[in-house]
Amino acid sequence: MAKIPTGLWSRGSKLVGMATKMAANELGTRLKTWESEKDRIQSKIELAQTIVKTMSELKGASMKLGQLMSMDMGEYLPPEVTKVLETLHQNATFLPYEKIEAILKEELGDKFQHLTDISQTPLAAASIGQVHSATLDGKTVVIKVQYPGVADSIPSDLKLLKMLMKNVSFVQGKDTDLDPFFKEVEEVLIRETDYINECEMLKRYRDVFKDSDYVVPLVYPDYSTKKIITMERIHGKSLNEWTEKSLLGERQALAHQMMSLYLEEFFKHGLVQTDPNPGNFLLTQNNKMALLDFGAVKEYDRDFIENYRKVLIASFKQDKNKILEESVKMNFIDPRENDEVKDLYLQMMDCLAAPFRQEHPFDFADKKFYEDSKNLSWTLTRKCKYSPPPKDLLFLHRKLAGVFILVKKLEVKLVLKNYWNKIETD
Numbered sequence: 001m002a003k004i005p006t007g008l009w010s011r012g013s014k015l016v017g018m019a020t021k022m023a024a025n026e027l028g029t030r031l032k033t034w035e036s037e038k039d040r041i042q043s044k045i046e047l048a049q050t051i052v053k054t055m056s057e058l059k060g061a062s063m064k065l066g067q068l069m070s071m072d073m074g075e076y077l078p079p080e081v082t083k084v085l086e087t088l089h090q091n092a093t094f095l096p097y098e099k100i101e102a103i104l105k106e107e108l109g110d111k112f113q114h115l116t117d118i119s120q121t122p123l124a125a126a127s128i129g130q131v132h133s134a135t136l137d138g139k140t141v142v143i144k145v146q147y148p149g150v151a152d153s154i155p156s157d158l159k160l161l162k163m164l165m166k167n168v169s170f171v172q173g174k175d176t177d178l179d180p181f182f183k184e185v186e187e188v189l190i191r192e193t194d195y196i197n198e199c200e201m202l203k204r205y206r207d208v209f210k211d212s213d214y215v216v217p218l219v220y221p222d223y224s225t226k227k228i229i230t231m232e233r234i235h236g237k238s239l240n241e242w243t244e245k246s247l248l249g250e251r252q253a254l255a256h257q258m259m260s261l262y263l264e265e266f267f268k269h270g271l272v273q274t275d276p277n278p279g280n281f282l283l284t285q286n287n288k289m290a291l292l293d294f295g296a297v298k299e300y301d302r303d304f305i306e307n308y309r310k311v312l313i314a315s316f317k318q319d320k321n322k323i324l325e326e327s328v329k330m331n332f333i334d335p336r337e338n339d340e341v342k343d344l345y346l347q348m349m350d351c352l353a354a355p356f357r358q359e360h361p362f363d364f365a366d367k368k369f370y371e372d373s374k375n376l377s378w379t380l381t382r383k384c385k386y387s388p389p390p391k392d393l394l395f396l397h398r399k400l401a402g403v404f405i406l407v408k409k410l411e412v413k414l415v416l417k418n419y420w421n422k423i424e425t426d
Contacts, residue, residue: 094125100132100145107225114223118143124279128192128295133233136223140233143223144195151193158186184394188275192295199224201271201297202231208269213257215290234290236282243410250287251410257289259414262403263422266396267309270300274395276402278409298395304330308396312423315353320346332393334386341383348376352397356420361413364404373401 097120105112115134122130129146162182191197199219206216215234223230236242243251265272273280275296282290307330314322323346327333333345351373355362377397407414 094122094130095145095147097121097132099148100130103145103148103227104143107228108223111223115141115143126279128189134230136220136230141220141223141230142217142233144229144231146193146195146227154186154189154193158182158189183391184398187391187395188296191297192275194295195224195226195229198295198297199229201294202229204271205273205291205294205297208271209291212264213288214261215284215288217290217292234282234284234292236284236290239278239281239283239406239409242283248412252412252414253287254283254289255407255410255412255414258403258406259416259419260422261289262399263419266300267305267422270302270305271297272300272396272399273297274399276399276406278406298392300392304392309423311349312353315349316357316420316424318350318353323349332387332390334384336386337384341380341385341387344376344380344383348373348380351376352400356416356423359417360415362416363413364408365411370401370404 097118100122101118104115104118108115115136118134119132122132123142124131128150129144131142131144134141134143199221202216202219203221206218209216217232217234219232220230242254246254262272273291273294273296275293277293280291280293282292284290307326310326311323311330311332314326324333324342327345327349328335333342337345351369355369
């Protein structure tokens with residue numbers, strides 16, 4: 001169990017304490033003559049463990065930052081450090097039931113009495129809230145409860161974390177511009193703490209996918225508020241648990257579901273759940289994919305979708321002039337950028353389109369693809385002088401990268417050219 005600091009002073013002091021340890025580690029790294037590279041890496045691992053402990057206790061922006069660092073900044077961190085940060089995805093610290101019960105009573109009032117068999121221990125605990133099972137009118141439900149003070153602490157937490165990250169070399173690469181990364185963290189957190197919006201997105205997903213192979217839980221709006229969401233409980237296995245016992249054909253079918261879901265979300269419905277965390281999915285008894293979390297859903301208007309489709313088609317055809325023409329219209333790239341920046345942008349788009357052009361199955365374990373796409377993206381961000389960070393692309397490309405990583409864990413290959421039709425004509 002855990003007590004989550006909610007006050008500005010208490011949260012700030014913990015972050016400052018973490019910053020002090022990071023600064024000490026930084027100074028030691030600069031002054032000490034290491035006997036071996038192994039010793040130097042061990043020092044970074046111990047620092048990462050300190051960061052994980054602090055971020056786990058604070059939840060909210062701090063914990064989300066660590067989670068995103070492990071996924072989005074892997075190329076800038078030693079692999080041993082990334083592995084430690086990845087434990088934040090399975091973090092088990094949670095608020096005691098007494099505090100959860102108090103929140104439920106405050107939010108639901110007399111309706112709290114309609115809930116029975118509320119689990120004392122949560123089914124899951126994440127950066128924004130924790131989930132408990134319960135019974136409502138004879139039906140099994142789950143209740144997601146937001147941690148106290150998390151929403152209010154976002155601006156101050158991120159301000160301190162940004163200062164902290166910029167003043168230590170824990171992130172490898174002196175010229176790394178972290179502004180786009182922090183803007184993404186802030187936008188994700190603001191959406192994820194808006195439970196009213198999440199309920200609306202849950203209902204919309206259930207409607208648009210009602211006749212599909214995907215399972216979306218029923219939400220109970222009368223038992224949902226700004227701080228809690230009550231929804232139908234879907235029974236199933238986690239992706240990791242399911243994968244361990246699945247056959248190759250089953251994994252191939254799931255990989256197809258994942259890729260198809262992403263394309264249908266964006267091109268058909270204009271709704272994309274931008275957080276590819278494996279914990280956001282379950283596999284039911286009949287091997288259907290259940291979608292569980294809708295806090296990070298981003299909506300795209302039809303004009304954006306159709307114009308972005310033009311950029312992708314031009315990238316698929318390797319029409320450089322058309323790529324730049326359409327990208328300038330969408331403000332992805334400013335026409336005043338120099339030739340080096342434009343060339344980097346063209347390389348990035350070509351890198352992303354290449355797997356969809358090839359006739360043979362794409363190997364999702366291809367390390368070069370991930371390294372090239374990440375390095376091109378970050379280098380482009382640093383080199384741009386006039387172009388603002390394309391936030392919409394950050395979310396979309398991060399989701400696509402997340403889908404690729406999830407499919408990679410299934411140890412299967414797909415002929416991605418077979419999916420191009422959904423991009424070009426859906």
